Amino acid sequence: MSSAYGAIARPLSAGSLGSVLPRHATLRQQPTDQQNSQTSQNQATLLAISKAPSPTATSFTLSASTHATLVNAMHKVFNTEVERGDTYPQEFPLDEEQFANYFLGGDAFVLIKGDYKDAGDVESKGNAEEWDKDLLGFFYVKPNFPGRCSHICNGGFMVNPRHRGLGLGGIMGKAFLKVVPLIGYKASMFNLVFESNVASIKLWRRLGFKEIGRVPNAGRLRGQGELGGDAKEGYVDAIQFYWDFESMPVPAEYDA
Template sequence: MSSAYGAIARPASAGSLGSVLPRHATLRSQPTDQQNSHSTNHQATLFAISKAPSSTSTFFTLSAATHATLVDAMNKVFNSEVERGDTYPQEFPLDEEQFGNYFLGGDAFVLIKGEYKDTEDVKARASAEEWDKDLLGFFYVKPNFPICNGGFMVNSRHRGLGLGGIMGKAFLEVVPLIGYKASMFNLVFESNVASVKLWRRLGFKEIGRIPNAGRLRGQGELGGDAKEGYVDAIQFYWDFESMPVPVENDA
């Protein structure tokens, strides 16, 4: 994996992701859902997802080879967020190869609606559009200096279900198993209000602010001499050796 320091290898694993994946969660109910509170539509499952099949982790890792339309759907959700222009630094949408390199280049995880025991239960879909009602969100974990960074995405169609908290808590569980000792989110733009609130609520340390770190589509006119479009970024940190994950976060 490439970084500002050059190529950085994934650390030696401290445990098996199979010990915590698939990971199940209950979605926050909407007012219209109260009568169906026991429906499987209120359940979600987190799997790892990779570019290629893995012979050693087939029951907890989906692959782009067998679920190509799922990756296509992830790409579309990501590009929609780039177009909206409040959270990610990219100024232009990513094509299939660019998205694969960016989001699936390290360890990646996808949250889908329903309760699944293993990847064989997750049926392939004919198109990305068929995935839209079940693709809830996804995140990556990759090297950031010798520690790690994470990038998170919620499908805008499913906001309000507590997905950020579900994925944030999963992040705190899987990162130590991958082998990282600490994590730092370099660029959480202050325009990304939901993420800033989430990391503060989960107990991440706020360790810095970078003025004008992002030039975002959703924040004004880009280009020229105007300062419009530039926003500050907040840096959040978690040290897994000195900051034990609270029990209430590991659920």
């Protein structure tokens, strides 16, 4: 899988993702949802999504080729965030191949609206726009360093802006902590959580991640200064968060 160090192999699996996937969650209710609290519209399912078709189909993995329009919707959400210029380090939108290599190059997971018991129950849709109401968020897991340090992973998270306010960050953050050890990683490190991203910082602190460092002036972000131009770019520090799975047990309440 691709990284700043080139292609890095994922660790040997330490367990089966099938023991925690599909993973189900109840969405935080909005005032307009009170009458529908028992419907599938308030349920979400986390599944793995694979860039290449698996030789053996699983009950928890979607194929990017079968659900190409879902990947297109993920791509669109990601590029919209990149164009905002205030959370991810990429300066320009990624094309289809670049996005697939970046977000689907390791282990990737997608959170979709509905209560699915099997990946095969997720119907394909005709285009990316049809996915917008059901695509809630997604994240990747891949090595942060090469070789002798490849037991430490990195994660990247994305919430569909249409569905903010439903507690999606917490749902995906807890799921991340459950799947990472099964993939085989011993620790996780988030390199660049910009201090201007208040919601993300609050989330990782609330979930129990350790703050292990700060990178001064790590990002040249939009809306943060007076460097010139309409974007009012400025330099922002980044906080680094860490989880050591061997010394920091995942709380039992994160199981659901």
